[in-house]
Amino acid sequence: MKTFTLAELAEAFALTVVGDPSLRISGVSSLEAAKATDLAFLANPKYRSQLAHTNAGAIVAGEGALATARCAVLLSPNPYADYARIAGNFESRSILEPGIHPSAVIDVNARISPNAHIGPFVVVAAGASVADGATVGPHCIIGPDCHVGPDCQLVARVSLVTRVRLGARVLVHPGAVLGADGFGLAFDRGSWLKVPQLGGVSVGDDCEIGANTTIDRGAIGDTVLEEDVRLDNQIQIGHNARIGAHTAMAGCSAVAGSAKIGRYCLIGGAAGVLGHLEVCDKVTITAMSLVTHSIREPGEYSSGTPLMDNQAWRRSAVRFKQLDSLAKNFNQLKRDSPTS
């Protein structure tokens, strides 16, 4: 078990110790569950009251916590980020040796770095490549003309279907499917005709792609994730969409074809963006909202109605259907009113 003194952690992460620097930390935990050898953190002032009750040996926190904390404090300008850095030292990781598992099926025209790890039952097609330091976990499929960049980690069961290029340090979780056909259909004489999807998917450095997320390849040109895009689970990105750098999307959200999302956006859970729209930088969309028009001003946007007791909701819902006639009747009454 790894342990560190507060002095060692302060030194490694450029923090200031308030309290006993020789205190030895053997793990991280929450304020609620921490033991005397654990390090916890306070990032959200909302939880400051928990400081009075925590058994943590030390916390990572800002100056605001000093008055209340009963334990040692590692002072940080960004406690959540510094907690994240420290916690990484307590994470147990399987060591995956470089080399190709004997069960993997690698096309003779694929290029695999000798420093890459290829797990059991991986399939790599002709024209594909895996760069230095990349990890391709069990059951991954690397299809034709797909490229896995240096130090990427495909945890397990990732499908790169066709013409997918991952930058460096991209992390992809199980069940994700990148580079499947975009949903392109032409209607012709009573039936659907499939429109060939000739583009690919381009994923920038340091992106993360959640479990069972799908990113279709472009019809013409690429579907693009710029660098440091963070996608949670079960997200759907349509063909030729573009997601700007540092944008984060929560679970079950979706972006339809050819939509362009800016940089530093936050897309809430199960929110949707219609096709061919543009959303500028620094836009927040709240959960389950639907973006139906382009957004040109940074800010927070929402749709939907608040949660209500079902009986009350039914009454409001009926009135919603009558809203236009209610408003018209009101305007008529106002015009007719003796005070108007």
Added chain:
Amino acid sequence: MKTFTLAELAEAFALTVVGDPSLRISGVSSLEAAKATDLAFLANPKYRSQLAHTNAGAIVAGEGALATARCAVLLSPNPYADYARIAGNFESRSILEPGIHPSAVIDVNARISPNAHIGPFVVVAAGASVADGATVGPHCIIGPDCHVGPDCQLVARVSLVTRVRLGARVLVHPGAVLGADGFGLAFDRGSWLKVPQLGGVSVGDDCEIGANTTIDRGAIGDTVLEEDVRLDNQIQIGHNARIGAHTAMAGCSAVAGSAKIGRYCLIGGAAGVLGHLEVCDKVTITAMSLVTHSIREPGEYSSGTPLMDNQAWRRSAVRFKQLDSLAKNFNQLKRDSPTS
């Protein structure tokens, strides 16, 4: 082909026969499609009119059906449940012998019960275990420190990523991913920093987890499903969420991180629960509703607006945007009204 007389079924399931106990049943069907050798059921009084037309040889039903039924009746206090028990006898199941398929890749530090079935292309990591009577179907991945409890059934292509513990008799459908990284990010100097996800997933006895459903592991501590939780397909459960015993969630619903759902809740299709909320026991959320605040009273809750013809909906939607000014203008008019 298995057949049973009504007398045999009545005896086995503690039901009462009204009609000929020697009638022989060779299958189950719906009221609409049943043949004379089929058993059907009537659980919802809404469908009672179908009794007049069914060709079923017998039905499982309550006393209310006796007046109308033209066929034999197996009287039951809970017809749908007794139908389910009887139907199980007509289900053909593949027999999966204990043992490990030769293609499976099992780490030397994994423990597999000799009574478990391990299918083709299964990968089991170091520190993982599979208990007595468990079935691990083709293409499943059992990651580090994952435990499959007794008599679990992982149908096929299930991923238990890291630190997932399944109780007894848990049923998991293809494409489900349990124990992937929770979506934890700290924003630091213009980029996202990954927060290590050090917890696991704990799944109670008798849970069912649908196809392509994702349950992330906790950041600190576990994501928890208590016993008998039933999840449909494509559900997303965020890190450190807790789902109470006997709660059922319909397809495409989602619970964000650290939310706590009570026992005996019913979450409708595509409904969402925001993070860090609490929902008490016996709450029903209707389809596509969003829970934006904690719920402390049992009952039924909803959000959204009713379906309308698009032209009419557009008019209501425009008025929704003006709703605050409409209400303010109304209040002003009311104050100014000679009758107020």
Added chain:
Amino acid sequence: MKTFTLAELAEAFALTVVGDPSLRISGVSSLEAAKATDLAFLANPKYRSQLAHTNAGAIVAGEGALATARCAVLLSPNPYADYARIAGNFESRSILEPGIHPSAVIDVNARISPNAHIGPFVVVAAGASVADGATVGPHCIIGPDCHVGPDCQLVARVSLVTRVRLGARVLVHPGAVLGADGFGLAFDRGSWLKVPQLGGVSVGDDCEIGANTTIDRGAIGDTVLEEDVRLDNQIQIGHNARIGAHTAMAGCSAVAGSAKIGRYCLIGGAAGVLGHLEVCDKVTITAMSLVTHSIREPGEYSSGTPLMDNQAWRRSAVRFKQLDSLAKNFNQLKRDSPTS
């Protein structure tokens, strides 16, 4: 690299050349990105202004484009469909030879056509079959009593779980799960009892099923997709649902159990249809709408509210909760008004 003259393309696809028939085309592109040897298309008049700036050598377009186009035109009554046909000639496809990959695990009681392609790590169960010309890509699972029709293409990692029958030319993308248990539960003495799912899934000719889409098998009888149904990614189809011919559903939409959708319907992204409803032919449901009652008239239907700035939305949302009392107060005021 394949190239074609405009004369050759006109001949092959029954189009008329306006311009130099000897112009040689080596690829397809968008109006924006096209080079002088590329063919582009104009299907939506909204983009007609791009004709003035495109560098395309030729375009597929209707007569309306002739006045503005500065390049050769292949005149078409349906430019998007004819573009799709032509683009197919520029698509590079891996040639998959007939035969069974040595790593595949095929039950002795499965029937595989000698003209079918079976990729690495495929598992085919007893009682399953794969017809002439079908492609079963890497990691697919063909479960008991599942049938893959002629010229089907299962791209990779497709799960046909139990009793799934695919017609001819069905295209299924990675991660799709067909024929998993429907979500059938009976509540009995405080716990859930599983209802056996004895039906299957029937998929008509020329259907397409997107990545990570799930289609459950029927409880009694089949879940049905009629011919030429087109499903995007991450769609959920509940047990015993029926989707009419030529209906297209966009990503993340869902149809609950036993609902019947008509022919030639268009279901928008993330839209939902509740169980046991009927939707007639030629109905369009806009994105993220919820169908809560049967629809008997063709047309376009919607629910939800428009996207707003969050501050303004909060004000409207509060008023939505008061809508019934606002309407009642208005009606009272109107009754009391001297002009009424």
